[in-house]
Amino acid sequence: xSGFSVCWESVRFAYDGVEALRGISLDVPAGxxxxxxxxxxxxxxxxxxxxxxxxxxxxxxxxxGDWDVAxxxxxxxxxxxxxxFQHADQQLFERTVRRDAAFGLRCLGRRADGVDGALEELGLxxxxxxxxxxxxxxxxxLCALAGVLAMEPGVLVLDEPTxxxxxxxxxxxxxxxxxxxxAGVTSVVVSHDVAFVxxxxxRVVVMREGAVVADAPARxxxxxxxxxxxxxxxxxxxxxxxxxLGLKGRPIRVEECAAALGGARWRGA
Amino acid sequence: MLHRAHPYTPLAVATGxxxxxxxxxxxxxxxxxxxxxxxxxxxxxxxxxxMRPAMLLALPxxxxxxxxxxxxxxxxxxxxxxxxxxxxxxxxxxxxxxxLAAILLAFLTALATVSPARxxxxxxxxxxxxxxxxxxxxxLTVVPRLxxxxxQIVDAQQCRGLRIGGSPPARVRALGPLVVPLLxxxxxxxxxxxxxxxxxxxxxxxxxTALDPPADHLADRVVRWGVLALVVAAYAWKxxxxxx
Amino acid sequence: MKPLVFxxxxxxxxxxxxxxxxxxxxxxxxxxxxxxVSGPAGAGASTLLLVAGGFAPRLTGGTLTGKRVxxxxxxxxxxxxPWTQLTGLASTVLGEVAFGPASLGRPREAVxxxxxxxMRNLGVAHLSDRDPAALSGGELQRVVAAAVLAMEPELLVLDxxxxxxxxxxxxxxxxxxPEIAAGGAGVLVATPDSERLARVARWVVVLEGGRxxxxxxxxxxxxxxxxxxxxxxxxxxxxxxxxxPAALARLAR
Numbered sequence: 001x002s003g004f005s006v007c008w009e010s011v012r013f014a015y016d017g018v019e020a021l022r023g024i025s026l027d028v029p030a031g032x033x034x035x036x037x038x039x040x041x042x043x044x045x046x047x048x049x050x051x052x053x054x055x056x057x058x059x060x061x062x063x064x065g066d067w068d069v070a071x072x073x074x075x076x077x078x079x080x081x082x083x084x085f086q087h088a089d090q091q092l093f094e095r096t097v098r099r100d101a102a103f104g105l106r107c108l109g110r111r112a113d114g115v116d117g118a119l120e121e122l123g124l125x126x127x128x129x130x131x132x133x134x135x136x137x138x139x140x141x142l143c144a145l146a147g148v149l150a151m152e153p154g155v156l157v158l159d160e161p162t163x164x165x166x167x168x169x170x171x172x173x174x175x176x177x178x179x180x181x182x183a184g185v186t187s188v189v190v191s192h193d194v195a196f197v198x199x200x201x202x203r204v205v206v207m208r209e210g211a212v213v214a215d216a217p218a219r220x221x222x223x224x225x226x227x228x229x230x231x232x233x234x235x236x237x238x239x240x241x242x243x244x245l246g247l248k249g250r251p252i253r254v255e256e257c258a259a260a261l262g263g264a265r266w267r268g269a
Numbered sequence: 270m271l272h273r274a275h276p277y278t279p280l281a282v283a284t285g286x287x288x289x290x291x292x293x294x295x296x297x298x299x300x301x302x303x304x305x306x307x308x309x310x311x312x313x314x315x316x317x318x319x320m321r322p323a324m325l326l327a328l329p330x331x332x333x334x335x336x337x338x339x340x341x342x343x344x345x346x347x348x349x350x351x352x353x354x355x356x357x358x359x360x361x362x363x364x365x366x367x368x369l370a371a372i373l374l375a376f377l378t379a380l381a382t383v384s385p386a387r388x389x390x391x392x393x394x395x396x397x398x399x400x401x402x403x404x405x406x407x408x409l410t411v412v413p414r415l416x417x418x419x420x421q422i423v424d425a426q427q428c429r430g431l432r433i434g435g436s437p438p439a440r441v442r443a444l445g446p447l448v449v450p451l452l453x454x455x456x457x458x459x460x461x462x463x464x465x466x467x468x469x470x471x472x473x474x475x476x477x478t479a480l481d482p483p484a485d486h487l488a489d490r491v492v493r494w495g496v497l498a499l500v501v502a503a504y505a506w507k508x509x510x511x512x513x
Numbered sequence: 514m515k516p517l518v519f520x521x522x523x524x525x526x527x528x529x530x531x532x533x534x535x536x537x538x539x540x541x542x543x544x545x546x547x548x549x550v551s552g553p554a555g556a557g558a559s560t561l562l563l564v565a566g567g568f569a570p571r572l573t574g575g576t577l578t579g580k581r582v583x584x585x586x587x588x589x590x591x592x593x594x595p596w597t598q599l600t601g602l603a604s605t606v607l608g609e610v611a612f613g614p615a616s617l618g619r620p621r622e623a624v625x626x627x628x629x630x631x632m633r634n635l636g637v638a639h640l641s642d643r644d645p646a647a648l649s650g651g652e653l654q655r656v657v658a659a660a661v662l663a664m665e666p667e668l669l670v671l672d673x674x675x676x677x678x679x680x681x682x683x684x685x686x687x688x689x690x691p692e693i694a695a696g697g698a699g700v701l702v703a704t705p706d707s708e709r710l711a712r713v714a715r716w717v718v719v720l721e722g723g724r725x726x727x728x729x730x731x732x733x734x735x736x737x738x739x740x741x742x743x744x745x746x747x748x749x750x751x752x753x754x755x756x757x758p759a760a761l762a763r764l765a766r
Contacts, residue, residue, distance in 0.1 A: 087650075135555070138554035139555065166553050166705040167553070168553055192679045245761075245764070254739050258747050269752050269763065
């Protein structure tokens, strides 16, 4: 699987008289991983919904690869864009986790082969024969993600993928995103979880009130406390530790920070 | 107009229209009631909002009534083009169809003009127990709530590749992935909602404090008593055997 | 301090479930304290909150064995999914928050006062006239928390109360918990957010498979924050530091 580029060109979007997006232009090359940060109401979710055609802009264009989203229905866009809603468990309906995760593949007329792989990646193989509603909410959320991963889209769009997840689930989502990124899949992730963004994104865009107020490589922005402060953000813990110790290379991920810390000596408690 | 009324008033008017529609037996009188219902909806500014759902619900039944009574009814008959209609049957269809229209218009108007929050406050101020308040109000609001949820589910399933629309067999196949999560999530949430309500004191036995009870103006009381008087008169007339 | 909740060897099974959701769990929550519950998804944290708050089996069905004493009826619980906690009966946020105190039949001014205080504490006073159905997830979560706090419960139970909030909102909400405890209430909170839990809880119970795997001070039993992982990966001996200041204090320079 390889990814598609994603592009918003001078996009304006308003609803109920509220201007949610004011002339946004963003270009994401194929295979890139972009994270979108910002407060509630900044327009982050509207921006992502434009990619799959759930919302239509009043002005501007949205492209996924060579497709103009304007001419496509959401179910057509689903062949290229895997969209996972923030509260995805409302879409679960099949008798078992496995059948529900295969639903997208069935809709696209493809074989349900890749489903167990996606379930295993997210730690759901052991509950694959259970009814989704018998699972606790964090696992239902992972079930929805598994269904999208199984469809092997060229672009992954995730809205708050770690909200409500436990630590193990979060780790699995990080691993799954990294694996897809390495395979060239484009990802666009909306998230409040700055540490998760550090672990998965190469580029960070910060939005406020319908406009982009920052657009920088993740490593540069997330290790810069002074740049983050006016945006209402703080460096993630691994980056903060690196900054406090003056570690080389401005680590922002846990593994990077541990590597840079190298032969540190710890005192007993 | 009805928006500012005390919440009991639109409900009383709707009930009154329903009872009046059943008090009369001739098509002319029944459809006069329908005209009054249309007038009430129009003066409350909700005619547009009410007509579409009313027509959607009424048209199939009207078609059925026309066939059942109009074509299959008894003598006398009259030929209209290629079809033969029963006059008595046609009258019956008009009466039943008119009653349906009156009920739909009356209650859709009431739903559109009564705000659930104001109804809760009105009932609380009158000392109605919370259990009954909740039952009535959640029944009245079930359609908009389900509609919002359907919208979310349609969006989500489309993003998984489900085609909405298309050929009739495709539409039928699409029903499962739309209806099942609607029911499942609604049922699952009923549990949580009941729990949350219980926590917030929904089951408390004492009397609730009304925070902002809607004012019950003289006009409201006049309208409600007027509706009652009209209904009583209409039924007295009916039982006297003289009503149209 | 008097215990508000005392569980001793409690086991609980949901109706029709083959295995118990909780087995042999003991827990004490005292007035004036914040107790945390941690553990992987499905370990029973949410169930423990329902049992400790007296909502299970009363409202959920199922069977409970073991000893349970809950010393108060004024229990408030905030669930992780805010949209199912709206009454749907209020047209404004103020009305929604005031719903709980109004149920207690207190006078109108007292009810509105309690509601406004709670809204101020949760930073949602500016949403007072908005329609609750039109709020974002984060705003909704804070409004629902305010609605429960407005009832001034003696025992406050919270299930992942900041799941929908941005970092600043989550910090503010967790910072509120010790304040509420200082006012005399007992607070029991379950969350996968170990970093914030460690800041506010005096005692943490870690569940695995429905049983208590370990319990103690946060620093002694939690080990899954990012800083703790860095520490473990570089050979730090237990107990692991959970945040940056603790790590700095433990590093020999």
